[in-house]
Amino acid sequence: MKAQELVDTANRMVADDKGLLAMDESNPTCNKRFAKLGIPQTVEARRAYRELIVTTPNLGECISGVILYDETIRQQKKDGTPFVKVITDAGIIPGIKVDAGAKDLAGHPGEKVTEGLDGLRERLAEYSQMGARFAKWRAVIAVGDGIPSRGCIEANAQALARYAALCQEAGLVPVVEPEVLMDGDHPLERCSEVTEQVLRAVFKQLYTQRVMLEGMILKPNMVLPGSTCPKQESVDEVADATVRCLLRAVPAAVPGVAFLSGGQSGELASAHLNAMNVRFKSRMPWGLAFSFARAIQQPALEIWRGEDAHVLAAQQALLHRARCNRAARRGEYSGAMEEKAAITVGN
Numbered sequence: 001m002k003a004q005e006l007v008d009t010a011n012r013m014v015a016d017d018k019g020l021l022a023m024d025e026s027n028p029t030c031n032k033r034f035a036k037l038g039i040p041q042t043v044e045a046r047r048a049y050r051e052l053i054v055t056t057p058n059l060g061e062c063i064s065g066v067i068l069y070d071e072t073i074r075q076q077k078k079d080g081t082p083f084v085k086v087i088t089d090a091g092i093i094p095g096i097k098v099d100a101g102a103k104d105l106a107g108h109p110g111e112k113v114t115e116g117l118d119g120l121r122e123r124l125a126e127y128s129q130m131g132a133r134f135a136k137w138r139a140v141i142a143v144g145d146g147i148p149s150r151g152c153i154e155a156n157a158q159a160l161a162r163y164a165a166l167c168q169e170a171g172l173v174p175v176v177e178p179e180v181l182m183d184g185d186h187p188l189e190r191c192s193e194v195t196e197q198v199l200r201a202v203f204k205q206l207y208t209q210r211v212m213l214e215g216m217i218l219k220p221n222m223v224l225p226g227s228t229c230p231k232q233e234s235v236d237e238v239a240d241a242t243v244r245c246l247l248r249a250v251p252a253a254v255p256g257v258a259f260l261s262g263g264q265s266g267e268l269a270s271a272h273l274n275a276m277n278v279r280f281k282s283r284m285p286w287g288l289a290f291s292f293a294r295a296i297q298q299p300a301l302e303i304w305r306g307e308d309a310h311v312l313a314a315q316q317a318l319l320h321r322a323r324c325n326r327a328a329r330r331g332e333y334s335g336a337m338e339e340k341a342a343i344t345v346g347n
């Protein structure tokens with residue numbers, strides 16, 4: 001029964017060409033983004049911003065699930081309606097980030113391991129009671145001279161697998177996120193090699209920890225050149241490299257691959273996802289979807305800047321990026337969608 005529910009939820013998360021909206025920035029990360037735009041770094045400002053997101057009209061047309069943070073899942077609209085109710089009423093599945101962040105890995109300078117397994121069973125039970133139906137855990141893997149190390153990859157892969165097993169025990173679909181970072185001047189081939197190595201290690205551990213692949217979602221990075229690499233491949237080349245890597249390392253039983261955006265602009269993230277679907281969709285065993293934070297939220301945040309008067313325009317910008325990404329899942333995204341939106345906002 002529980003297994004079937006997990007499979008049903010995982011399939012709903014990637015059905016109808018929709019995707020996930022990550023709005024689970026920890027308080028320090030959210031505050032950092034607010035500070036850059038001169039927005040006060042207060043509980044109330046964070047609440048108001050999250051209210052803006054979850055009350056965006058028609059968001060459920062493009063978004064199947066939203067990922068919340070511990071503070072947010074406990075918050076309400078100004079009128080007292082719990083966010084979880086607003087989200088569920090919009091036909092969107094509530095999810096929750098459950099890791100406790102990436103911490104320095106002892107003995108491995110420059111590398112991190114994600115913590116948060118202690119007490120996780122109890123926290124998952126509470127979140128499930130609050131209405132969450134899926135969870136997220138992010139591991140970060142840096143690329144550089146001599147890194148990632150085997151120690152870093154294995155420690156993170158094992159933590160992801162233990163988290164995923166606990167989620168399934170609690171009836172929550174685990175979103176398994178091993179993020180190979182874009183930072184650095186390494187070429188695309190290096191990102192490809194590291195991403196394949198990491199994904200193989202993660203699936204080996206998922207198997208060892210008896211995680212049911214049909215009841216999970218993979219949230220990987222796209223295969224990209226380092227952000228300061230002088231050679232930046234074309235959109236089609238990135239799409240080819242990403243799909244090649246996934247086909248080598250991701251079992252066909254997984255229902256969906258929902259990419260993180262990792263610091264790409266909204267337009268580029270949509271273009272990459274679109275190219276993958278144009279070129280490969282009919283031949284892929286899993287849905288190629290999105291689970292973006294910055295690539296959906298950033299323009300909206302820049303418009304809002306903490307001002308009530310900007311809420312509607314910010315919501316329009318958010319919905320626009322969500323629509324672009326749904327179109328990208330269908331292979332129907334184009335630069336014309338951006339121009340049309342610019343004209344509408346200009347008017």
Ligand code: 13P
Nearest residue numbers: 022260261262292293294
């Ligand atoms: P970005 O899309 O901004 O990379 O964030 C996705 C996410 O949820 C990171 O954990």
